[in-house]
Amino acid sequence: MVRLYAGIEAGGTKFVCGICDDRGEVIEKAQFHTEAPKETLANVIRFFKPFEFTAMGVGSFGPVCVDKAHPKYGMILNTPKLNWRNFNLYQALSSAFPSCAIKLDTDVNVAALGEQRFGAARGLTDFVYLTIGTGIGGGVLIDGKMLHGLTHPEMGHVLVRKSNKDLEEFNGICPSHKNCLEGMASGPALNMRWQVASCSVLPKDHIAWEIESDYLAQALMNYVLVLSPQKIILGGGVMKQIQLFPLIRQKLKTLLNGYVQHQNLEEYLDDFIVPSELDGDAGLKGACALAIDIQDSLANS
């Protein structure tokens, strides 16, 4: 009999639930709009009830407590989504599925895990996954493990200097920092900056993409300098604008100015900064990978 695993990509706008087999193939999948916790959990539970599984992986929007030893493990912290603030997602799922082992991490760390097992980071141990969409967030694997530290990285909120091509008085939209990377380069920042309903309507040769790639390249330079990743994977709605990739690579090279010497940062930048290979499924695939890991560790203990 095929063993089944449960995965949840718990996002701020949608919850994606899936059942996969031991190779990470998704067999059943459904997605629900993120309503209040009670309604959302009711949908999640209804989806999973018909299946038999003993391990569940969850990639959650944040900030979220990912310290397994902490009493708040799995609790959504100071999110702007007020009805989710202080809601413990891990506990709610544990009470709904009491015989199931559950592990939870940030949505971006889990997406990074998905890319490592099934996508653009196969075979790598140290890399960054950055998503640029409604918000900007980054997941990191170091030595094959998801990076946590004191809480978890918040890579979307690094500071960037104003692009010299950005002549307008746009000061950023991050409620906490205004002109951090997310404040200057997220989808909503682009929409606000260029007064469009969606940045996808901007022409491919619009100056917006020059400026956007400058902000992203600045952040990537910092990640390269601090984390020394083997690769950086860029996903999320904004990165559907594939004209950004060559612009970001070229600007990163210019910014680094040969300081970090490695052929991947010179001749092979096309393989160093790459799109996600999982077409929006990195979160769910990573959650399934997390569930498979739990099962493996139970089997080995």
Ligand SMILES: [Zn+2]
């Ligand atoms: Zn910020």
